[in-house]
Each structure stands twice: as C-alpha cells, then as structure tokens.
Amino acid sequence: MNQTNKRFAKRSILAGALLGLTALGAHAQSNVQVYGLIDMSVGSTKNPGGQSITGVDSGKMTTSYFGFSGTEDLGGGLSAQFRHESFMRADVGEAGRFGGDPFFARTSSVSLAHKDYGTLSFGRNTTQLFVSTLMFNAFGDSFGYSPSIRHYFAGGQGAVTGDTGWNDAISYASPSLGGLRFGASSAMKEGSNGGNWSAGLSYAGGPLAVTAVHQTVKKDGATPVQDTETTQFGASWDFGVLKAFLQYGEVKNETTNNKTDITGLGARVPLGAGAFVAQYGTMDPRVGAERKTLSLGYLHNLSRRTELYGVVMSDKVDGLSSGGGYSLGIRHRF
Template structure:
C-alpha cells in the first residue's frame, strides 16, 4: 500500500529534519596558526645568522578537532594537530618528527566529571610554562620555554605518546589533572611517564602547580629520568598583567639538578601590547644562564598581528647571544 503524496512529503520532511538535528549534535573544525619572521639568531658565544624563520614567536601548526554529543552531558572528542615549517612547507618541527606530533587524541568529556583523552597529549608542564610567562609558547623568545625545554633540563618533549590524561571540570575556580604515558615494549630503553597538576583561576588571579616524572620520550627511546616541579602565577592589574614562575628539575640519571625562575609583564599599549620576560637557569654545577626578552605585539585584527622582539641570552663564561625578529602571526 502506497502513502498519499501529502503523507510522503511529510515523512520526507521529518526525515530531513531529523538528519539536520543529528548533524547539529556533531561538529568538526579546522584551525591553526602561521608564524613567519625575518631576523637574527645567535647562541651564546656563537656566530650570528640572519634568516627567514618559521615559528619564532609561536610554532606554526594546523589541526582538526571535533566533538559529538552523546547525551546526558557527555561528548566524544578528538584532536589531530600537526606542526609545519612554513619556510619550506615541510611537516613537523624537524626531519623525522611525526605528522601529528603536536597532538593526536580521542576521548570522552563530561560536563560534571571532566575529560579523559587517549593518544598523544600535550603535557601539563608545557601548558603551565606557556601560561605564566609574557612570551607564551615561544621557543624562539620565551626564557621560560627555552630554559625548561631547550636547555638540556627536562626530558620527554611537550607531548607524551601512548598516554592517557584526565582533566577535571572547574570546581570553585580549581582544576586538577593527572597523566601517564605507558611502557609499550619490554625493552630496557622503554619507560613510563607520570604527572599531576593543580590549577586555580578566578577574577584577576590564576595559578598552577605541576609535577612530572619522565622516563621515556616517544614510544621507546632511552632518555634521562627527570623529575620537574613548577609553580606559576599571574595577576591582571588591568594596566598590566604580571607573571611569576619558580621551578626545579632533578635529573636522576646524572645526579644533577637545576633551579629556574622567571618574571614577566604584559602591558596593553595602543592596538597591542608590550611584553617583557626575564628568566634565570641555575644548574647545580656549571654556568648560569640569564635570558631577557622584550617586544611589541601589534594587532591588525583579532586573528592577525605584527611583532618585533629582542632577546639577550647570556651564558656565564661563554658569551651573550643577541637575537631579534620582525614578523607576522595569523590564526585561523
């Protein structure tokens, strides 16, 4: 028996509406950041090099992320993010870097219980380090990022592979989390990483405390066992935002350690802001490193800015590297 034409149209309209409603419960977005500059790079005691650079203020990347509403305040979430070298178009931060080395994860998120993700996850230490310094996540110019991640102190990269991460919802301004990267083989070079973190944000004040214990980098690479503790805070006065960090890194494999401190400020000026950050890295044995960066970030729009940054990077007994960059950063 066939339905009348009017009934068939009603059924088709209902099915179409149901399809639209189902589609509205899921979302996928494409996003990223492109950073290019020209300038001078000089390591302490080294020769200055003038060049065009990708990602001096923020490492260029692109990503895809999405969520599906499963009902009851629970969603499935995923994220795939890849670094890119804009100077050549090559993927990754360096040759051999996996395509989705920035992030590759899938998990479940609950409004009341928090979020659990599996895969390659960004570490809480990296997030805390970029949040509580005036130069953010700049590997080129943030003293904090450079002292923790490019000066031979912490191990384990800014993201952990084979990991599971839990992040709580905000409870009275407080958040907490835990992470672990598992052994994947029985090889002696394979280890495991663990981390815990606590954060607070309410009004003008934000703060965080992070601990991590690292015994592996990637799937099964042998690296030094390092334990890092970092406390960070920021306070927004309106006319300026102030930053402070204090951390220690204990290298258990080499029986040595490092103290790292940092202070900074971001001052709104015109259509942008003046930023400044001072950091000092003091090892148990060896030369102290003092790094100071300052610059101006000028907003052309909400997504595009021009910048000029200077950095003095002094290693006691070796020399001072003098660096500068002028560039553009665009988010999409």
C-alpha cells in the first residue's frame, strides 16, 4: 500500500470512528418509551334508578391505556418531548373509552421543556382540573369508584363540561419553586365554539399538599355547547398512619343557570402490603336532586407494577332507587 492509500485509510477509519461516536451521543441524548396500564375486574354495577349489570369490566379503578413518549436533549437544560396515549377497553379489545372516542384521546402533544423555566405543550392535554381532582381523593382517577371523579366528570346535569382533556390546547407547567407550582391552559376558539381556559396553583411540602384550580369551558364537543365555570380547592395531610383528603368545588352551568356544590372527604390507610381506601362525596345542585356516594376498598400490591383490589360502593340520588356496585380486579402497569 503506498503512502497516499495509507493516509486515505487512516482518514477513513478516523471518520468512521467519529461518526460512530456521534451516533452514540445522539442515542444517549434521545429516548422513546412504551408504557401503559391494564385494569380488569369482575363485579356488578347499578346506577341510581337503573338496573344492575354484572360482568367483566375494563378500567373500573383506572381507565386502561397505552402510550409512547420521547425526549430529545437539546442542550442547555432544554429538551423536546412528545407524548401520545390511547385509552382502551381491554374487555372487548377495542380502543377508546367508548365507541367513537378519538384514538389518542388521553394525550397527543409535543412540548418544549426547560429545567429552570417549565414546560410548554401543544396539542390535546389533560386538564388541570382533572389532575387536581384525582390527586386529592383516595380513589385517584377511578371513574368506576371515585366519588370525586364521578361527580365532577360523570355526574350528568351539574357536572363539568369539556371532557378530561382539551383539543387544540396550549398548556404551561412551571417547575417546582420550593414546592410551589403554577399551570395554565387554553383551548383555542374554533368556528362558532368559544375557547376554554384554566389556571391552577399547588403546593406540596412535607406532609401537606394544597391546590386551587379554576376553569372556564365554552367548547365541549357537545351540541348545543354548555358553558361551565368550575372552581375547586383541595388539600391533603399525611399523618403517616393515615393520609387524609379534602375537596370542595363549585360548578356553575351558565347555559342552564344552575350551580352545583361538590364536596369530598377521604382517607388512605397503609395496611400490610397495600392500603385501605375510603372516599365520601356529595353533589348538591341548586336545582335538582342531591347525590351522595361512598366507596370503600382494599388495594394489595403483589409487586411495584401489579396490584389486586376489592371495592364496594353506595351511590344514592334523591328520588331514585339506590345504586352501587362492587368489583374484584387487577391493575398491571408496564
């Protein structure tokens, strides 16, 4: 091999090594994750005034879902992120919470995040009110058994409008500033629909956590649109042997000119490999029947990702036959 060829070979090897290092660096700065949760149970449910239905259900404690997300490190504390998440009905093998639900109804967004300045997201995002509601009650985000979730988001007339996630949204979430966080969201006005907006402030430090959220909805996907304003306050205190939850909120439906007070009181008691949970809530409209819901359950951890649960519920609306239900189920995270 002559000197020219030797120099060319050395340069080729060096270039290949640099390309390999660049690829490894890019891989180290980016990542994509696949994750989700499957919740399956057997039990019985009876809505107030309705008929009892017994069978296998998906999502009684947490709506089953799957998703994938990614992050790219842009340097200087800045990163680009995306998140796409789809609800699913694992009992029938179909996507969505119900027929016709958008495929990525849980979340579909792209974000810019900075460690010092917070995160700005664009797309379909979970509302601050929904996050506040699930964090400050003992049953979390359970549409099947959390009195708070059922009253705010599935309570019929008097409940919040606009779903648990907003389309065409711009959302900001601040970093933690000594335990204090701020967030704001806006769903842009389209055509004859109005726009939505919300703002929330929370604090978590030691055993105490508190929150305050306000949202206005003028775009809810229904015809005709029902405009609502909701204000909610929440608090929790961890005593060690017991974590107590308190919520109060008011939903004002400007379309029907009705106001509804929603209160909640709950507790989570660590017990063995799991916890006993209890939540009581009332829904008291100015016009209409009062609703009272009580749920009790035990959650048993088989591992960090797999949990068994048993739950019973009493659900009463004035003037209707009593409702309620029970479930024995499993939640698995992946």
